[in-house]
Each structure stands twice: as structure tokens, then as C-alpha cells.
Amino acid sequence: MFITRFAPSPTGPLHLGHAFSAMLAHDMAQAAGGRFLLRIDDLDRSRCRPEWEAQIRNDLRWLGLDWPEPVMRQSDRLPRYRAALQALWARGLLYPCTCTRADIRAAASAPQEGAPLHGPDGVIYPGTCRPESPPTGPMPEGAALRLDMVRAIEVTGIPLKYNEKGTETFLRDLPETAGDVVLARRDMGASYHLAVVLDDADQGITHVIRGADLAEATQIHVLLQNLLGLPTPAYHHHRLIRDAQGKRLAKRDDARAIATYRAAGASPQDIRAMVGL
Numbered sequence: 001m002f003i004t005r006f007a008p009s010p011t012g013p014l015h016l017g018h019a020f021s022a023m024l025a026h027d028m029a030q031a032a033g034g035r036f037l038l039r040i041d042d043l044d045r046s047r048c049r050p051e052w053e054a055q056i057r058n059d060l061r062w063l064g065l066d067w068p069e070p071v072m073r074q075s076d077r078l079p080r081y082r083a084a085l086q087a088l089w090a091r092g093l094l095y096p097c098t099c100t101r102a103d104i105r106a107a108a109s110a111p112q113e114g115a116p117l118h119g120p121d122g123v124i125y126p127g128t129c130r131p132e133s134p135p136t137g138p139m140p141e142g143a144a145l146r147l148d149m150v151r152a153i154e155v156t157g158i159p160l161k162y163n164e165k166g167t168e169t170f171l172r173d174l175p176e177t178a179g180d181v182v183l184a185r186r187d188m189g190a191s192y193h194l195a196v197v198l199d200d201a202d203q204g205i206t207h208v209i210r211g212a213d214l215a216e217a218t219q220i221h222v223l224l225q226n227l228l229g230l231p232t233p234a235y236h237h238h239r240l241i242r243d244a245q246g247k248r249l250a251k252r253d254d255a256r257a258i259a260t261y262r263a264a265g266a267s268p269q270d271i272r273a274m275v276g277l
């Protein structure tokens, strides 16, 4: 059974890029006789708004999309995320980090470090808080927790791979390309990387269809699936919808909001044509 999902964060209106992602996933599920699920990625409570969720749902329905209710929402799943963190902590794969963004930028750009390297989450963590040996004792509450990437790769042992649009793709150089990523954010209990792998596994997602901007993060997700004993879905990272200047669309580009096109009289077919579906 083919099961895919669209997982918007309700932090702004649905724009053309997201509509493309949702319609593509919906079309592919239909073509495969499978299921399309909606999931609300509302981990970041400070930026999510019920009004945005309502409008996103309304736009998706207007586009002709359909999904089973009730939908999964990340804000309901903090105990699940916590339990996974506990399991990783118990294996000595996490450590608490007290660095601020400014600390990280300063340490990463220290003269002996050369130019700071960037990964899927921005500047690669220079390892300031990484302990020599795994921390013992109970997992701290309310702390940011990072994955010790070198140790994590060591414990998985085998070369990890996943299927990207039908092609076997191997994980490579995660300590250099991603570094010790955050799995628990201080302010929200989990990070996107941790939540997304647990959500996809718990929803039985067989195919993850999302923008190419998340392709790099997939390497982290496949590693986490392996560490947590979860299945790895097939991935399809699609082209990004760009504006006339070739810039990626962001949610703040309200000009490209589906609501704006609707107000101007566009039809769902017009939207499909605009994104090349």
C-alpha cells in the first residue's frame, strides 16, 4: 500500500510551492491506488496559528484534495518524541548543549576553524559542548540535546542507503555535512528531524514526497530511522517552484499565496497549470 503525506507548518499561508507539493503527493497516491494523509507540523508553537491551519485546509480542499480525519499533529506527540530521546540518551548518543546561535557562529568562524561550513540546519556545530565520553545519569529536562554524529555512525555499522526516485542513494560524510544536529530543542522538546521520522513511521508512510530543499536533511532522517529501528520510506524530492527571478518561494511571499490567486479569480486548474501539473 502506497501511503504518502503533506505536512505543512501552519506558520503562514499556503503558497504555490506548497500547493505543488501537496497536489503532486495527492496525484501520486491516487495513481498508485494509495492514501494521502495530511499532518500538521505544529511543533514550533510560537510560530503556528490556528487561523493559518484553517486557511491551509480550506485551500487544500479548494484544490480538490481529500484526506482522512482526524489528522496527526505534532503538538500531541511530545511524549512519543521524549521516549525516543530517552532511548538514544540511554545508548550514549546524545549530549546537552548550552550554546546560543551567536556562540556557534563565533566558535565556527574562529580563525583556526577556517570558513564556517553549512549543513541542513545552518552553520555546522563546532562541537563546543560535545563530551569526551557519553554523559551518564538521567536525561536532562528542558535542555537542548544534540546527536553525537560520529558515535551514531559508528553504532549503525553498515553503510546506510535509501531509495530516491528509484535510485539507491548512500549516506555519506554526515559528520562533515550535517554535524551534531539538534534532536531536542530547548523551547519545544523535539526538533524537526526527530519529529518527522517518528511521525512518518507511526503513520506508516511508504513514500515521502517533498521539496528538493529537504533532500539534504533526508540523510539525517535515514540515520535516525536506523538508530530508532524504524523503516525507511522511499523518497521523492521534487523540483522547487521558483518566482520569476528564480528565487525559491517562501511562505512570506504572500503574493504567491493560494488565497491571493483565489481572490483574483484563479481556478484550481489555473493553479495546476502554473506549477506544471
Ligand code: GLU
Binding pocket: 007, 008, 009, 041, 196, 209, 210, 214
Ligand atoms: N513541515 C515541513 C515544512 O513545512 C515539511 C516537512 C516534511 O515534508 O518533511 O517544510
